[in-house]
Amino acid sequence: MNFKKIGIIGGGQLGKMMVLEGKKLGLHFTVLDPSMDCPAFSIVDEYIEGDFYDKDKIRKLAEATDLITYEFEHIDADILMELKEEGYKIYPTPSTLKIIQDKFQQKNFLRQCNVPVPDFDAVDSVEALDAAVDKYGLPLLLKSCRGGYDGKGNYLIRHREEIPKAYHTLGGDATQLMVEAFVPFIKEVSVVVARGVDGEIKVYPLAENIHENNILKTTIVPARVNKVVAHKAQALALKTMELLKGVGIFCVEMFVDADDDVLVNEIAPRTHNSGHYTIEACSTSQFAQHIRAILGLPLGETKLLKPAVMINLLGGDGYDGRAKLVGAEEILAIPEVYLHFYGKTYTQPERKMGHVTVLAEDVDSALSKGDKVKELMRIIAEE
Amino acid sequence: MNFKKIGIIGGGQLGKMMVLEGKKLGLHFTVLDPSMDCPAFSIVDEYIEGDFYDKDKIRKLAEATDLITYEFEHIDADILMELKEEGYKIYPTPSTLKIIQDKFQQKNFLRQCNVPVPDFDAVDSVEALDAAVDKYGLPLLLKSCRGGYDGKGNYLIRHREEIPKAYHTLGGDATQLMVEAFVPFIKEVSVVVARGVDGEIKVYPLAENIHENNILKTTIVPARVNKVVAHKAQALALKTMELLKGVGIFCVEMFVDADDDVLVNEIAPRTHNSGHYTIEACSTSQFAQHIRAILGLPLGETKLLKPAVMINLLGGDGYDGRAKLVGAEEILAIPEVYLHFYGKTYTQPERKMGHVTVLAEDVDSALSKGDKVKELMRIIAEE
Numbered sequence: 225m226n227f228k229k230i231g232i233i234g235g236g237q238l239g240k241m242m243v244l245e246g247k248k249l250g251l252h253f254t255v256l257d258p259s260m261d262c263p264a265f266s267i268v269d270e271y272i273e274g275d276f277y278d279k280d281k282i283r284k285l286a287e288a289t290d291l292i293t294y295e296f297e298h299i300d301a302d303i304l305m306e307l308k309e310e311g312y313k314i315y316p317t318p319s320t321l322k323i324i325q326d327k328f329q330q331k332n333f334l335r336q337c338n339v340p341v342p343d344f345d346a347v348d349s350v351e352a353l354d355a356a357v358d359k360y361g362l363p364l365l366l367k368s369c370r371g372g373y374d375g376k377g378n379y380l381i382r383h384r385e386e387i388p389k390a391y392h393t394l395g396g397d398a399t400q401l402m403v404e405a406f407v408p409f410i411k412e413v414s415v416v417v418a419r420g421v422d423g424e425i426k427v428y429p430l431a432e433n434i435h436e437n438n439i440l441k442t443t444i445v446p447a448r449v450n451k452v453v454a455h456k457a458q459a460l461a462l463k464t465m466e467l468l469k470g471v472g473i474f475c476v477e478m479f480v481d482a483d484d485d486v487l488v489n490e491i492a493p494r495t496h497n498s499g500h501y502t503i504e505a506c507s508t509s510q511f512a513q514h515i516r517a518i519l520g521l522p523l524g525e526t527k528l529l530k531p532a533v534m535i536n537l538l539g540g541d542g543y544d545g546r547a548k549l550v551g552a553e554e555i556l557a558i559p560e561v562y563l564h565f566y567g568k569t570y571t572q573p574e575r576k577m578g579h580v581t582v583l584a585e586d587v588d589s590a591l592s593k594g595d596k597v598k599e600l601m602r603i604i605a606e607e
Numbered sequence: 608m609n610f611k612k613i614g615i616i617g618g619g620q621l622g623k624m625m626v627l628e629g630k631k632l633g634l635h636f637t638v639l640d641p642s643m644d645c646p647a648f649s650i651v652d653e654y655i656e657g658d659f660y661d662k663d664k665i666r667k668l669a670e671a672t673d674l675i676t677y678e679f680e681h682i683d684a685d686i687l688m689e690l691k692e693e694g695y696k697i698y699p700t701p702s703t704l705k706i707i708q709d710k711f712q713q714k715n716f717l718r719q720c721n722v723p724v725p726d727f728d729a730v731d732s733v734e735a736l737d738a739a740v741d742k743y744g745l746p747l748l749l750k751s752c753r754g755g756y757d758g759k760g761n762y763l764i765r766h767r768e769e770i771p772k773a774y775h776t777l778g779g780d781a782t783q784l785m786v787e788a789f790v791p792f793i794k795e796v797s798v799v800v801a802r803g804v805d806g807e808i809k810v811y812p813l814a815e816n817i818h819e820n821n822i823l824k825t826t827i828v829p830a831r832v833n834k835v836v837a838h839k840a841q842a843l844a845l846k847t848m849e850l851l852k853g854v855g856i857f858c859v860e861m862f863v864d865a866d867d868d869v870l871v872n873e874i875a876p877r878t879h880n881s882g883h884y885t886i887e888a889c890s891t892s893q894f895a896q897h898i899r900a901i902l903g904l905p906l907g908e909t910k911l912l913k914p915a916v917m918i919n920l921l922g923g924d925g926y927d928g929r930a931k932l933v934g935a936e937e938i939l940a941i942p943e944v945y946l947h948f949y950g951k952t953y954t955q956p957e958r959k960m961g962h963v964t965v966l967a968e969d970v971d972s973a974l975s976k977g978d979k980v981k982e983l984m985r986i987i988a989e990e
Contacts, residue, residue: 250950267650522940557905567633
């Protein structure tokens with residue numbers, strides 16, 4: 225194996241699950257994260273305390289390892305560019321990261337490559353936003369170009385009166401904003417794609433995602449769409465990955481509309497919550513695949529072994545304190561139910577604390593097992 | 608979940624793989640091992656440096672955790688008995704461990720319970736060994752009652768002249784020895800069994816094992832035996848587990864002879880090398896199952912998802928030094944090949960450095976993939 229020491233920027237659950245896979249191969253991991261309380265901390269070899277924009281700490285990470293990767297895209301891409309020019313190995317490459325980090329640039333890149341995306345425009349004033357509402361109608365999505373995730377940095381404008389509030393809430397005077405035409409989607413879907421250092425590509429099955437309050441709640445695989453849509457979405461993910469020359473795992477989130485058109489919504493240059501089902505449902509999990517890809521190893525099989533439903537375990541409403549899991553014993557009595565608890569000490573409403581994947585012979589059975597899991601399982605706080 | 612802090616006596620590959628599963632559930636692990644260079648070290652929360660017979664350190668482990676388990680049976684059972692009486696939770700229970708630790712006691716227990724075992728006798732002098740050769744004929748197996756594994760502590764006597772040498776090689780004047788009638792087996796098989804705190808039992812498929820120099824080389828699942836033999840062996844493993852009141856994962860190793868009789872050879876009160884295939888080939892791996900069992904959680908499914916062949920990666924002959932893996936890239940290009948490298952720094956001839964599991968649609972295809980793996984993969988030492 226070419227590389228033995230891997231540096232990860234970010235020690236959240238995605239970093240943790242990457243380390244769990246890499247440890248099977250005997251790899252050495254160093255994680256850079258602002259908090260020792262991060263999920264990956266207890267299983268890494270070395271830890272560097274630092275912010276994701278701390279150039280010195282990122283440089284330290286590069287010097288301590290053979291290869292840098294990341295579990296989070298809102299990090300300092302400039303220092304990564306610099307380090308890459310000095311010869312450090314960084315995957316996904318900083319140039320790809322730069323395109324993706326800025327949502328306006330990302331969409332622009334895709335549109336120029338003829339990848340179907342919702343209509344969008346930059347807006348730099350309340351007046352421009354007003355004009356955009358005239359052009360695209362309501363509802364209209366206002367977005368920060370940088371830094372948003374799980375709906376943070378997004379504002380769905382439903383009434384004209386909200387225009388100034390939306391603009392100021394997202395800090396329009398200091399931050400680059402964009403509008404995106406609202407897509408009356410009938411499904412949100414996503415595809416995890418892996419691309420190796422040598423350009424080998426493997427596409428995972430199409431996943432159907434259900435969000436609530438902009439946070440992923442449930443992923444259903446295979447997505448309940450017709451074959452044409454599934455094929456179109458997977459082909460779009462593959463094309464996007466080829467265009468971006470991504471290395472590692474990427475996730476392409478898409479909308480399906482009533483005409484069966486598929487539009488790219490957002491790209492994550494990393495393993496993704498909607499790909500957690502791959503741990504138990506595919507031959508090669510997205511985390512194992514990411515490691516194969518960035519180490520220059522051949523990619524593994526991406527076939528779906530069994531239909532799967534993934535349910536996010538979010539911190540329960542009204543609980544803020546040391547996390548406590550309720551219902552684990554009950555759900556583990558159901559066959560083919562897999563519990564993942566990230567080990568975060570504290571819970572808060574809607575914080576991603578863990579997830580459960582259920583497998584079954586068909587999607588309907590997986591969904592009904594999933595309903596039981598939702599009914600039984602809660603994350604509360606200790607008294 | 609009832610317990611959050613687990614103490615493991617032993618930080619070898621079995622301990623490491625247990626931690627990798629437990630970390631998915633967010634559990635906290637403390638390992639007691641003589642060496643910081645042990646495979647589990649880098650992924651545990653706490654480490655206690657200590658010998659497996661160090662009563663003080665074992666007590667310290669009990670005090671630091673909610674529950675003790677072990678990955679190795681040659682440990683101080685007396686202190687575990689003491690701790691259990693004081694109210695500490697220890698699984699498998701020290702009383703079960705005591706029966707198993709001493710091979711003579713183990714066989715005696717099984718024979719008394721009408722579990723078929725090879726004939727055996729204690730021998731405490733060269734003369735007694737001589738008489739045993741008269742009684743059972745040659746070849747005859749001489750064994751240390753305690754402490755042996757991977758053929759260590761065994762001597763297969765083939766000629767009468769070897770009797771004194773065999774007796775003294777195993778330290779007969781200072782150590783309890785026993786003889787065991789040689790079973791002209793046609794297959795060596797094993798069954799991994801799980802039993803929960805509440806007595807729930809789940810039996811894994813029958814595995815066929817191929818040893819060389821008394822070290823496990825290959826495990827083939829399902830074992831290539833007829834259904835009657837498979838059923839008999841699984842029933843025997845189940846019965847043995849019930850009799851022993853084991854809690855956690857146990858492995859029952861058995862011989863199959865030309866008459867399709869099945870005899871119990873040895874019991875390991877822990878996860879076992881011949882059960883590594885369960886990581887990829889079963890719904891619940893032996894490590895995940897062990898954790899479920901000792902935490903009082905419901906046991907998971909043990910069904911075989913696909914035929915599997917597990918190949919041990921042993922240190923290559925003539926190599927002694929910092930370990931280096933050759934062939935990883937090549938084997939990972941074969942579909943459904945899973946590499947596990949334990950992360951031991953140094954290799955020695957026949958040291959267990961890792962393993963590879965291959966899955967396929969049928970046993971023959973898995974075996975031929977396995978042959979390719981054996982051909983391509985080597986553990987050597989760095990120059």
